[in-house]
Amino acid sequence: MKYNIITISREYGSGGRTVGEIVAKRLGIPLYDKEVVDAMAEECGFSHDFIEEVGEYASVTNSFLFSIAVSSRLEGTTNLMSAADQLYACQSNYIRELAEKGPCVIVGRCADYILRERDDVLDAFIYADMDFRVKHMTEVYQQPEYAVPKWLKDRDNRRKVYYKHYTGRNWGDPQNYDVCLCTSRLGIEKAADMLYSIIAGE
Amino acid sequence: MKYNIITISREYGSGGRTVGEIVAKRLGIPLYDKEVVDAMAEECGFSHDFIEEVGEYASVTNSFLFSIAVSSRLEGTTNLMSAADQLYACQSNYIRELAEKGPCVIVGRCADYILRERDDVLDAFIYADMDFRVKHMTEVYQQPEYAVPKWLKDRDNRRKVYYKHYTGRNWGDPQNYDVCLCTSRLGIEKAADMLYSIIAGE
Numbered sequence: 001m002k003y004n005i006i007t008i009s010r011e012y013g014s015g016g017r018t019v020g021e022i023v024a025k026r027l028g029i030p031l032y033d034k035e036v037v038d039a040m041a042e043e044c045g046f047s048h049d050f051i052e053e054v055g056e057y058a059s060v061t062n063s064f065l066f067s068i069a070v071s072s073r074l075e076g077t078t079n080l081m082s083a084a085d086q087l088y089a090c091q092s093n094y095i096r097e098l099a100e101k102g103p104c105v106i107v108g109r110c111a112d113y114i115l116r117e118r119d120d121v122l123d124a125f126i127y128a129d130m131d132f133r134v135k136h137m138t139e140v141y142q143q144p145e146y147a148v149p150k151w152l153k154d155r156d157n158r159r160k161v162y163y164k165h166y167t168g169r170n171w172g173d174p175q176n177y178d179v180c181l182c183t184s185r186l187g188i189e190k191a192a193d194m195l196y197s198i199i200a201g202e
Numbered sequence: 203m204k205y206n207i208i209t210i211s212r213e214y215g216s217g218g219r220t221v222g223e224i225v226a227k228r229l230g231i232p233l234y235d236k237e238v239v240d241a242m243a244e245e246c247g248f249s250h251d252f253i254e255e256v257g258e259y260a261s262v263t264n265s266f267l268f269s270i271a272v273s274s275r276l277e278g279t280t281n282l283m284s285a286a287d288q289l290y291a292c293q294s295n296y297i298r299e300l301a302e303k304g305p306c307v308i309v310g311r312c313a314d315y316i317l318r319e320r321d322d323v324l325d326a327f328i329y330a331d332m333d334f335r336v337k338h339m340t341e342v343y344q345q346p347e348y349a350v351p352k353w354l355k356d357r358d359n360r361r362k363v364y365y366k367h368y369t370g371r372n373w374g375d376p377q378n379y380d381v382c383l384c385t386s387r388l389g390i391e392k393a394a395d396m397l398y399s400i401i402a403g404e
Contacts, residue, residue, distance in 0.1 A: 127376050190400065
């Protein structure tokens with residue numbers, strides 16, 4: 001097995017987490033997601049609400065703060081570490097620890113970037129068209145208030161800002177990943193098959 | 203077999219054409235590439251040099267013309283069809299004819315967009331990091347004058363402008379494709395295996 005770790009970045013409602021679950025189950029390895037990483041962050045003293053707000057997304061407010069941080073960096077001034085930055089640092093350390101433990105699937109949380117120095121990581125991006133995402137949100141998550149294009153696009157944008165701020169990369173740019181799979185075209189099962197086949201060396 | 207046609211869009215030097223060759227050979231189906239489509243265009247009366255210049259790339263000059271064409275469209279004025287547009291129309295018709303003939307692999311030439319109405323087409327984007335592309339250009343094509351990042355980036359940009367002009371889409375945006383595969387991370391053989399496994403339903 002060339003790859004020990006799989007990171008999955010995904011558009012909300014694309015079924016990326018489900019792809020990760022299928023692959024982890026077939027490989028018999030643990031899956032670490034938002035819940036796992038967030039639970040650890042709570043142990044570090046961050047409140048649940050704060051993690052929910054800035055754990056992976058930039059809000060309109062901190063998107064503005066991010067801009068200030070970036071521009072003041074450019075001007076060579078020194079910034080105190082914000083609470084959001086501390087949370088990111090805390091999450092990053094925890095993700096590195098999880099990867100050290102052994103083979104696993106890690107969903108979200110910039111894991112592709114955080115583990116970029118390792119040579120045993122497969123980075124996947126899972127995406128889908130908007131119709132699929134709305135349908136998936138309705139059927140699987142039963143959260144009708146989120147199953148609308150406007151909410152999903154806003155979530156994409158906030159993720160992009162967050163990812164750009166902490167990694168300097170463009171979220172969803174193929175260059176960040178080994179493979180990008182479209183679940184609305186391939187189907188969730190087929191996407192999972194493809195990831196599994198890379199790892200299992202089939 | 204759910205998919206009859208595979209279109210391959212690729213970054214120059216990524217080995218995308220080789221991926222297509224391997225898959226076509228394993229499936230026992232023809233591969234149509236630049237040479238095939240260009241030869242037909244020559245039969246239609248376009249000169250070899252003209253096809254080389256505007257067959258898939260926007261030059262600095264026609265990039266400017268494209269902008270004018272787009273803005274005049276927006277203003278609702280009527281444009282006469284340029285020679286470049288006529289070549290595109292000619293290529294598009296030919297690509298549709300090739301797809302009608304039966305299962306095949308088609309490399310480049312906006313085939314993903316041209317065949318978008320068909321439901322038996324798998325669209326793949328093949329890309330790689332710059333080091334890989336430079337190395338590949340040196341080893342395989344033995345064209346040292348093109349094996350430099352500046353030339354390759356220029357080629358990317360010209361393809362982006364061309365693709366945007368004729369399709370309205372962003373070249374290399376995952377949303378256009380079923381699957382995006384990074385040959386510098388996966389290797390050319392593995393990328394070909396993955397494409398083959400989708401088609402063969404493995």
